[in-house]
Amino acid sequence: MKAEFIEALGQLEKEKGISKDILIEAIEAALISGYKRNFNSAQNVRVDINRETGDVKVFARKTVVEEVTDPRLEISLDAAREMDPNYQLDDIVEIEVTPADFGRIAAQTAKQVVTQRIREAERSAIYRDFLDREAELINGIVQRADNRHYYVDLGRVEGLLPHSETMPGERFKHGDRVKTYITKVEKSTKGPQIFLSRTHPGLLKRLFELEVPEIYDGTVEIKAIAREAGQRSKVAVHSNNPDVDPVGACVGHRGARVQNVVSELRGEKIDIIRWSDDVAELIANSLSPSKVVSVEIFEEEKMARVVVPDHQLSLAIGKEGQNARLAAKLTNWKIDIKSESEAMKLSEEAETSTEEREEEADL
Incomplete structure (x- = not known):
């Protein structure tokens, strides 16, 4: 030398x-x-x-x-x-x-x-x-695929998008551009491994940050997300400025903002609801688009009994229970949904039972 x-x-x-x-x-x-x-x-x-x-x-x-x-x-x-x-x-x-x-x-x-x-x-x-970029949105180009992963070019490194982290029916081919969410960064003998997802709720949050300036600057805050990727999601939002409507900000003029997110997620339906610190109000909001007559809270069981109009019972429950399931996931409460007629019948049965017990006690 x-x-x-x-x-x-x-x-x-x-x-x-x-x-x-x-x-x-x-x-x-x-x-x-x-x-x-x-x-x-x-x-x-x-x-x-x-x-x-x-x-x-x-x-x-x-x-x-x-x-x-x-x-x-x-x-x-x-x-x-x-x-x-x-x-x-x-x-x-x-x-x-x-x-x-x-x-x-x-x-x-x-x-x-x-x-x-x-x-x-x-x-x-x-x-x-990339460790500093965990939980961020990233753009990439699909390079190849095998039985387990899509390999996505992220610039200086290749990311791994497992097939299990893609939405139902979603398929990519070589050269496709794709937005993904970085879920995990690990060291390996071959260099860093970047794991990506298209199903993570964080992807939905980051997409709204891109489309809604009020979320990006902190005026509007996403408080909770419940997602069944590729099918339907619920997003609870809150405004830190009383003059800004959080739902309207996310929907955008003629629905433009939310529609851009829906397009990126291949038509996934998104319900945007108003967050509330009042549990009963939050649960009622979470069952949107169904109307709610009343909400009864059972703190010890962390369960809520919700009464909806008879003609909206199926809407409140949703196809295969999806609307109720997402509402429970969003609020972190068990939700028991009853129609008005069911609730009235239960109330009458409860009253009859009480009267019978009182009569037995008198005897």
Whole structure:
């Protein structure tokens, strides 16, 4: 190696942020292995690279002993004192054993070590960058697919979009542009792994942030999301400004804002409801588009009994129970839905039962 190589390491330090000293120490460690491998040596050696000139030297390290049993690792006290009279027993003597053609091996090894460290540094930088971007929306281009994943080009790295994280019926081909949500960033031996999703509720939140400036700047806040990807979602919103209607802001003029989100999610239906700190009001709102007659709260069971008009019972429950299921998920309350006639019948039965118990008590 030459002084130019040392200068190149200094330039790498500036451009890639890889310490020159750490690189040189790594090269020295690799050269020890290279020396032992190429020269069949079992000696204890040290490699030294001059930080100014780039000169490489190999030193055999031997322990000073009275009687030598292994000349590869030991040196007698008399022999040591011939080199320096100050040596004592158990001192370490270093003897230069640099082979004549070691420069060629040193250059090859240095190139391999530097290339590996650059690759590791770039991977670490990508990992740190994407770790800070967890839970964010990202655009990518589908490159290929196998039985488990779509592989999405994210620029400096490839992301993994599992088939299980795509919406029902959603298929991508090579070259398709796709918006995804970063769910997880992991380190691996091959570099950072970026896991993506199209079904995560966070995707819906980020899409609304793109479309609704009032959400992006914090005027309107998304308080809760319940989603069955590709079919239907409910989003509860609250305004921190009394002059701003949170639902209207999300819907947009003639429904333009919410329609852009719906289009990105391939027609997924989205109910936008007004958040309320009053549980009964929140539950009533969550069953939209159904109207609600009354809500009875049972705190201990964290359950609510909701009464709706007879003609809206099926609307409140939804197809295969979807509307009620999403409302329960959004509010985190169990919801028991009754029609007005069912509720009236239950009330009459309860009154009759009470009267009978009172009559029995009188007897």
